[in-house]
Amino acid sequence: MKINLNHKIFLIILVSCCIFSQAVAQQTDSRFVETEYSAGKIVPNYTKIFPSSSVQQAITISIGKQNVDTTNWGKYYRFPETGLSFFASNLGNNKVFGNQFSVLPFIRFKVLNQNKPVYIKLALGVTYFTTHFDSITNNENFSNGSPFTWGFQAMLYKTIYQKDNFNIKLVGGYSHHSNGHTQIPNFGLNSALFGISAQWKKDEKANLTNEKSNDINQESSLNNYFINYREGLGFHELGATDFPVGGDKKLVYTSSLSFGLLFNNHIKWKTGFSYRYYEHYYDYIQKNNIAAFKDNPEWSASNIYFFTGVEFLMNHISIDIEGGLNLYKPFYKTFNNDFQKDKNAAYQLKKWFNARLGLNYYVVNTLKSPTHNVFLGAHINANFGQADFTEFSTGYVYSF
Template identity: 55%
Template sequence: MKFIALFIAFIFLYLNTKTLVITFFKQISLFFLFLIVVCSSFGQSKYFLETELMGGKIVPNYSVNFPKSTLQTAFAINLGSFNTDTSSWARYYNFPETGLAFFGSNLGNNKIYGNQFSLSPYIQFKLKNKKNPFYIKLAIGASYFTTHFDSISNTDNVAIGSGFTWGFQAFLYKTIYHNNGLHLRFGGGYSHASNGHTQLPNFGLNSGLLSLAAQFYNPKKEPKNLLSVSKQKSKSIFINFRQGIGFHELGGTAEPIGGTKREVYTSALSLGIIFNKHLKVRTGFAYRYYEQYNNYIVTTQNADYISAPKINSSNIYFFIGSEFLMGHIGLDVMGGLNLYKPFYKEFNTVYEKNEGPTYYLKKLFASRMGLNLYLINTNKLPQHNFFIGTHINANFGQADFTEFNIGYHFQLN
């Protein structure tokens, strides 16, 4: 009942997003509610606690006047669970660990960057089933920065333009010590934060970090001999429809500052195959309408676009996507080819000023990544299913807007 109540609450807020996007705080509240729903789906009987100490450095991602910083120090507290149910999605992914990570970091320059705090669902894959294995950990969630760009007091921080951002981490670990109730792991990886172009400036902040992690657990609940379970092969054909509403500021990565946030509306239809109940591959077409583009055309009376402002504010693209299904959760990635996006030429001329291959890559290719939450466990292959999601969308690799989605899944066989 808790899961259903949270699901209904999210849909209610989603349907009222038109009024919620007035302020950034209200927009972020939707994302935090989604995180709560995601975390509630991780309930398992086999829990562990993992602590991490980290050190590293901010990696410059632009060349002019990048602020200096000293050693970045960080810690993480991970509350997770072993997934050992041989009849569930976990078998397909070699019984990974899942959980919720709290991450805190001093970024090495208190005046400009301050401190970062993140809350992220994560999944940790074991690469080999041996005594001291390697692990890959992926986490995506929300971050809060105590210091960010300010047009008066902090003009040097063009990396982080808002207090709340997306947070993403990818780490590789090696188990260096194993004993009853304790795993010690050493690893390193990449940490990224960006607000998805919802508030400028937004170059994003990247860090390289080394980690020493200690996992504490009940040795009686440690999973053993799970690879002996065979995997069943299957294929299922499906149709997906989703409706999205996003928001962003009009401008380049660095400016203009303080612009109005407006909506991006998306409708997408796709056909695909679910392999072995857990890998969802699809292809289809999507239509987008940018309120920002329409407002710009009407306000400036731009001669190239004013004859049909709504049509010239539209975007049609073909896409191919894959989704990794884990019960109620889906990790969703997509790449697309823009078939029609006339205003991008003007957008680039005024704001980005890219030339040559960089311009054409951003004009032609769209990308998208995020999380979906399904009403019915996808492992059951239901004929009808509904989902909600939150994604970051990009022009090639450059953030375009942040989006919330609601969708319908229909299985044909």
């Protein structure tokens, strides 16, 4: 099956991200606006001649809320801040990299309770680049092959001044953007950024809540067990990170079954098995009449793996992280020999290990501990740390 990648796919991601930012802020809260300036450099991540660039500069405007409800998920996670960040950056080389604009739903946790606390901010959303790889007009940019990508940021904040409803923080962290192997080339664009932020809060509730967070008891308790079933539909191009360019986009089908434990009504630990079928693998086997696989090309284009993962629940939303061990993926050796050409440890790690990161939206508020629940998900999947495909999924959870 051949599909065309278009902007509608990334509009789905954007809408999902906006739902995330709203759903995690349903309780009593304190609003804020924060402006941030940061500067840094693109970090080269491939061995080809990496394009030169000057200082990267960025402006971020964040609109959010601090959950100050003492009865629900906000208390469990020490009253985190949630919201939307609008990130605009010049990447230091207008011809090759251009500018980037991101919409990033975020959650920010307090990690050190001090008079001037330390926070960590995690953000996942969608990014638009004004320029990307083109075989004629921009053949130096192997970082990004498409105008729209996933965007991820992990930033550390240290408060250096606070008074009443105003504070100033120093900022430093990591910014990563990748299209999830949906359009080659896709090495991804990584940046190290450092800067300063200024935050204005609507009222004093958040400051009072910060003081209460020191008294939270985080003892772990097992609430119940659950069974999770999921069907996923992903898409990608066949090839290495940098070639071939302009290939077809085809589907990856996933069925997954897992069993897990729910702790404190807020953290899920799960383990199970997944089955994947790659259209690209099947078509490549058929087209090239590969002797080792031709007797059963459907099975040879399959992948079975064992996985374990954790979900952090926040009402209707969860941050979902999984790591897997491939038990059966016979085509990967051929894929590596013909395309990726990794050797030694790099080959073994990508052959045996996979990863999955994204967001789930639950129809029924997870705080209600429903027996039956259904969810929608958007994830990026990887061979170890290298993007494999972007996936949308739906699933069912039975708790007991």
